Amino acid sequence: MLCWVQDQITTRPESTEPFQRLHLCHTVDVPDGIRNLIAATEQDADDTTRIVWAPLVRAAVLHLYPAVGAALATPADTWGGPVEQPPMLDGTYVWS
Template sequence: MTKTTEPTPAIAVRACVAILRGDEICLIHRRRPGGDQYSLPGGLLYPDEEASAGLARELKEELDLDLTGISDRPQLRWVQDQATTRPGSDQVFRRRHLIYVLPIPPGVRDAIATTEQDAEDSTSVVWVPLAQAASCHLYPAVGEALSQLAGPTAASGPAMLPAITDMTYSWR
């Protein structure tokens, strides 16, 4: 008898979110030998997991944030592909980032963890002014797109951002 397995997706999908409170954004701050790196909270989706369910799971795991208690839902704003090489590897590292935006009410910010809950170290969860975040070393590379959020945020469907490549992004 031949054993069959589900095919592995060619590109892993990562759902993440720009959590906004006033003029600040929630970021995960990692200190790396090559400099600080800031990430939008989120993570990889499981095979056959819906993006909204995976994002909710990741926010609960990382930030102890339960989306069921928030009236607004995260809105898919951008999609960004990634094809880079990581230090020490000649393999191409591929991701498709689904980037959501979620403005939160005042009390929710206080309920978000101050350290990443599923990290092996004490990675900080920080609130950064949106204008400053756009110039941080961000993963995914959404700095220019974030600057659009500083003004009026008209709802728009998902837009493709320029791809993350070795020419546009350096690992830290």
């Protein structure tokens, strides 16, 4: 289910070019046996960052990219549809 939309315009470490993305954040319950059949790295990024599966409760306290940690702490039955999150900007998001 599409839950959150977040715009990003930031400067990555060691880069002077702005990095822009529109994040469409979904939640889905995927059984462990199926996870092995899904891509293990991001397919739309040059660095092929590894995908990590985590329960929503655990993910809510992580430094996430995109920055939707606080939204994950919201009870699922109150989501009601896609919600636009505050944008990720150099002044609001720090790469770790």
